[in-house]
Amino acid sequence: MKTTCLTIATVAVSAVACLAAEPQGLKIANADFESVEGGRIAGWHWWSRTNQGSAGPDAEQHHGGGRSARVRHDGPRDWAFSSDTKLPARPGQTYRVTGWVRSDRGTVELAVVATQKGKTLSWDIGSAKAGPTGGKWVKLDAPVEVPAGCDGIYVRFVGAADTLAWVDDVSLRVWKAPPRPPRPRVRGYAFGGRRIVEKLGRGLIARPIAGGKVYLGWRLLPADTKETAFHVHRLTGDGKTVRLMAEPIRRTTDYVDATAPAGMASTYFVVPIAGGKEGKPSRSVSAKPAKEPAAYLTVELDGDHTFQKAGIADLDGDGRYDFVLKQPHDNIDPWYKYWKKSPDTYKLEAYRHDGKLLWRHDLGWAIERGIWYSPYVVWDLDGDGRAEVAVKTGEGDPRGEDGKVRSGGEHVSILDGLTGKLVTKADWPARKHFTGDRAYNYASRNQLGIAYLDGKTPCLLVARGTYNVMLVDAWQLRGGRLERLWQWSNKSEPRTYWGQGAHWMHGGDVDGDGRDEVVLGSCVLDDNGRGLWSTGVGHPDHCYLGDLIPERPGLEIYYGIETSRPANTMSMVDAKTGKVLWGHKERTRHIHASGMCSDVDAAHAGAECYSGERDFKDKRWLRSCRGKVLSTADLGGLSPRPVHWDADRQRELLIGGRLYNYADYRKRSMPPRIEGRLVAVADILGDWREEIITSVAGQMRIYTTTIPAADRRACLMTDPIYRIDVAHAAMGYFQVPMLSYDVATATKR
Secondary structure, three states, X not given: OOXXXXXXXXOOOOOEEOOOOOEOEEOOOOOOOOOEEOOEEOOEEEEEOOOOOEEEEEOOOXXXXXXXXXXXXXXXXXXXXXXXXXEEOOOOOEEEEEEEEEEEEXXXXXXXXXXXXOEEEEOOOOEEEEOOOOOOOEEEXXXXXXXXXXXXXXXXXXXXXXXXXXXXXXXXXXXXXXXXOOOOOOOOOOOOOOOOOOOOOOOOEEEEEHHHXXXXXXXXXXXXXXXXXXXXXXXXXXXXXXXXXOOOEOOOOEEEEOOOOOOOOEEEEEEEEEOOEEOOOOOOEEEOOOOOOOOEEEEEOXXXXXXXXXXEEXXXXXXXXXXXXXXXXXXXXXXXXXXXXXXXXXXXXXXXXXXXXXXXXXXXXXXXXXXXXXXXXXXXXXXXXXXXEEEEEEOOOOEOOOOOEOOOOEEEEEEEOOOOOEEEEEEOOXXXXXXXXXXXXXXXXXXXXXXXXXXXXXXXXXXXXXXOOOEEEEEEEEOOEEEEEEEEEHHHOOHXXXXXXXXXXXXXXXXXXXXXXXXXXXEEEOOOOOEEEEOOOOOEEEEEEEOOOOOOOOOEEEEEEOOOEOOOOEEEEEOOOOOEEEEOOOOEOOEOOOOEEEOOOOOOOOOEXXXXXXXXXXXXXXXXXXXXXXXXXXXXXXXXXXXXXXXXOOOEEEEOOEEEOHHHOOOOOEOOOOOOEEEEEEOOOOOOOOEEEEEEOOEEEEEOOOOOOOOOOOOHHHOHHHHHHHHHOOOOOOOOOOOXXXXXXXXXX
């Protein structure tokens, strides 16, 4: 059978295609290292970080032919031995790269590099490594997939530190991956029934405001119709009930009582009216008019500590949100430049909605004191109406002499939300999959998440790895035990799935099949635990899923990619396919922090997207949902926090403890002053506007708006993407929650 090759005339000449029916291989100049010019291996070049080491011909050691390339390096950092052959490539093409290595010292990796217009797009789109090999020749063999934006590829060998090795007989051939075996769809315990969701009450709040008045706000629930209206009732001192309006409220779900009795507390409740019939009254709440009312509710902590994270869920089944806090705030990062010994252990503390401490659980010395060692989520996993706590745990005190935890049992543990007692546990994805000098840093990146993989059952996602190897286990809690639904590893996927993790994950139905997919970052897993798509662009520092372009069907994802690339480090993609809808056209160095993605500018439909360079304060970009640059001004740093606060449909910006409308930023702010460290933004009380949760020593503060609303909509926590995003705020680096619909254009009820 005829084959097609790309023949290299000389080492300096580009590849020229020779015609045939079907391409089978690509020829790399001097791939067997037989050609030597002036004592150097022709067609290849050496590089090392410290200008040490070399790669030269060796006639005594070889796998085939009469020579190999001998690599010597005794420097402390990395080296590369690269082919000068640059081969044309198209996105979607697949190859296999092979080569042989014998290593006496050090690990040698054979990798394929992707380029775009002559500049590096990705250092690794397919690779294999080995070493030391015990005096034997070992074959390196890896699949390669050309990513979007790539127009050229070349091969190279790489390693680091002390190395003595020989490499030989490199090849790169067109290859088609065999069909993957089918994976069954998830059938969770709720399959065939209704989706298991929390049952919320009205969430009525009563807050004293200026002028001796009392502001009241409550939830609109999914069961309410367009016709549902509300009466507000106030209890008088003699026990009688006063209805505060002649006609029920239809336009909003809030009310200002301008006739509240001075100097005494009043008690309120609301009653829904639909079809001329009264529904179930809400729970009652009380408020007393005050001259200088506080702008927040307070939960007094059992101690003067701060807290780092807040898990928000109903622990006792009464329809009100309770809180599981992780304290203290301190965060230690696994990277060697940031890492330090943990001074003490983390504790989880559960508080009822009224501030009563329910329990405290010490995570112990097996969990170092950093976000990436200690993920947890709070969710009703077994469908009994009360939330459980899923948390990473360890055993005993396995710290090494340096204070790092590299060994010992690791588990995902399920705690009873009401008592804190252990329900069950299972193994965490193992450390053994992470090797090399950076194994500790890479293996220490852990996350937990929620997704409805069958569309009905809340499933628990247990994840390890962000920057290279990535592992995910999916579980359901049934009958007091964890049952595994599937396992996923990017080792079984194309190289475009490697190192694509974010500092966050999303659960949401991106393809419209009624089942949730898992957005790990620049790659997405289908509901059955198989790779759905990957952009291959690398690790995003921020990643937002929602209805970001309202006039476009389906969901979108906005990315801010940390890795330096020639293009698309800020991009909008189709959540169903990963297709890039628009992207930044220039190379960036380090897009950093949480950025922003929300509708903050009423002049432009959809979500505005904001990202910036860590190292260049003059490089900031605010774009429309269609990619048009609206501004290059700095928005108070790299992480402005959007929040629904006033009466319009856009979010406001929380920057430096002040709230701004985007149009008024730097001109004037609105009250109140937000004190403490921001922990979460979520719609947990009152109407559909959001609360701001902060940590102050000894307190959790919940700031809630008292601005009269202009319209109404269902509690945001009843939106599936939003609710899961709020749950994920208990782990990873915080991002504000997103919605599966656009607030500004959604039909009101």
